[in-house]
Amino acid sequence: MDKAKKRVFSAIQPSGTLTIGNYFGALKNHVAMQEDYDCIFSVADLHAITVKQEPEKLYMHTLELYAIFLAVGLDPEKSIIFIQSHVPAHTEFTWLLNCFTQFGELSRMHQFKEKSKTHSDNINAGLFDYPVLMAADILLYNTELVPTGQDQKQHIELARNVAQRVNGIYGDILVVPEPYIPRTGAKITSLQDPSKKMSKSDSNINAFISILDEPDTIIKKFKRAVTDSEALVKFDEESKPGVSNLMNIYSCATGRSIAEIEKEFEGKGYGDFKMAVAQSVVDVLSPIQAEYKRIISDKAYMSKKFTVAAERAADIANDTLRRLKEKIGFYI
Ligand code: TRP
Numbered sequence: 001m002d003k004a005k006k007r008v009f010s011a012i013q014p015s016g017t018l019t020i021g022n023y024f025g026a027l028k029n030h031v032a033m034q035e036d037y038d039c040i041f042s043v044a045d046l047h048a049i050t051v052k053q054e055p056e057k058l059y060m061h062t063l064e065l066y067a068i069f070l071a072v073g074l075d076p077e078k079s080i081i082f083i084q085s086h087v088p089a090h091t092e093f094t095w096l097l098n099c100f101t102q103f104g105e106l107s108r109m110h111q112f113k114e115k116s117k118t119h120s121d122n123i124n125a126g127l128f129d130y131p132v133l134m135a136a137d138i139l140l141y142n143t144e145l146v147p148t149g150q151d152q153k154q155h156i157e158l159a160r161n162v163a164q165r166v167n168g169i170y171g172d173i174l175v176v177p178e179p180y181i182p183r184t185g186a187k188i189t190s191l192q193d194p195s196k197k198m199s200k201s202d203s204n205i206n207a208f209i210s211i212l213d214e215p216d217t218i219i220k221k222f223k224r225a226v227t228d229s230e231a232l233v234k235f236d237e238e239s240k241p242g243v244s245n246l247m248n249i250y251s252c253a254t255g256r257s258i259a260e261i262e263k264e265f266e267g268k269g270y271g272d273f274k275m276a277v278a279q280s281v282v283d284v285l286s287p288i289q290a291e292y293k294r295i296i297s298d299k300a301y302m303s304k305k306f307t308v309a310a311e312r313a314a315d316i317a318n319d320t321l322r323r324l325k326e327k328i329g330f331y332i
Contacts, residue, residue, distance in 0.1 A: 008033055008180070009143040011042035011084065011134075014061035015051075018068060019208040020281060021188035021198035023288075024252040029147060029182040031073040039079040040141050040313065041069060046084050046091065046133060050126040051119050066302055068211060071292035076305045084137065086310035089317035093136040094129070096324055100165050101132050101158070110154055135159035138177050140317040145180040151197075153179050170327040174320075188249060191225040194241035212289060215282045222246075222278035233265035233273050243270075246277050253280035 010030060012022070033039055043065045048058060062083060074081050084090055106112065109131055116123045126133075131154075138146055138159045146156050156179040163174040190196045192207040202208055206224050213221070226242040235258045237244045247261050256264070265273050295302060326332055 005036065005038040006144045007142055007175075008037040008039045008145045008147060009042070009138050009141050009177075010040075010147050011044040011047070011137055012065060013044045013048045014058065014065040015048050015053075016061060016200040017064065017210040017212050019188070019198050019200050019210055020249065020252075020285075021208070022200070023072065023211055023284075024188055024249070025149060025182075026147070027069075027072045027074075028252075033147065034075060034078045037145065040143075040316075041074055041079055041081045042137065042313075043069070043083045044137070047130060050124065050130050051115070052122060063299070063302065064296065066306060067292055067296040068288075070295050070302070070305070071288050072211075076309060080309050080312050081305065082309035082313045083306050086306065087314045087317050089140055089314060089321045090133065090136050093140050093317070093321050093324070094133045096321075096328065097132050097136055097139070097162055097166075098129065100162055100169075101135075105158060105161070106131060109158070111151070131155045131158045132162070135162050139163055139174050140320045141313075142175040142316070142320065143177045144175060146177050147180040147182060150181060153181070166324070170324075173323050173327060188252070189241065189245045191221060191242075191245070194226060194245045209281060211285060212292065213285070215286070218282050218285070219275070219278045222274045222281070225274060227270050227274075231269050233268065233270075234262055243273075246274065250277045250280055253277070253284045 010026070012018070012026070018027070030039070030041060043062055045058065045062050048061075066081070066083065069081055070076065106128055112128060112130065115127055119127070134152075134155050135158060138156070139162070146152075146159075148156065156177060160176050160178075163176045166174050167176070188198045190198050190202060190207040191209070192202075192204050196202075196207075198208045200208060200210065206221050209218055209221055225246060227246070228240055228242060230240065230243075232240075233243060233247065234240060235244050235247050247258055250256070250261055251258060265276075322332065
């Protein structure tokens, strides 16, 4: 690995098929970062079990997400792309970091508070400890930059605080990471309720476009997308959130600017506009889906890639783990 390049770490949970929001907002950016950074990407299966999972589904979603990573262009030759539970150092490091994390600071995490409401029948210790596992993911790899969405910023802030606290006690042994919120990658919202983020776990399947949706489904969902009664393709997130969201999607899919899009659809109705947006998304997703089908049907190939990646990840992770254990005073 190139030492001159900054280390980047990010992960996504295998909790269902990703949406175009995940693609335009995160994955596409991860793919581009591989050129300039020393990147590590992980399928966060340990995080996924903080909410109830059916075993067959978790198993399938893990393989699916790994295949999607490769299909969109994350390259196992350039980056380390591994499955979190394959590197035991993550859970061991979490325990060590737990002892440097306060109950009070975990109690303040927004996501924990939200999930305690949405999963009120299963507020388990793992859900509470989720941010510490995430800190372990990040800190194990001497990560300098963590590309994520705005919703994870508080968790990264916690990882920074824990790293600084450990460094304050034992000397500078952990790298203090920075969040990296990409400039591009507009926030993609729900097609049915544009005030909400597009989410793969939305109970209304018309609210999101999955990366693996068939062209017919994509067209149908865009036709049903909520707009307004003005019949004017103009960007105004306040008074025209539905249309503005479709414009953002079209802009992400085609690379065209919002001004260019307003011009393109001057005098045209929403019917034409929606079809153009749908087609642009089909054009982006088709090659990804073809690649996905090829990869998911070749389990031996995937298995080779994630096995090698886990070994490379473990080399880095075990070194950090050992350094902290020594400092703490464990007899190694
Ligand atoms: N919690 C992150 C999410 O839901 C996923 C994640 C797990 C992650 N470990 C990470 C993201 C480490 C960045 C770095 O989006």
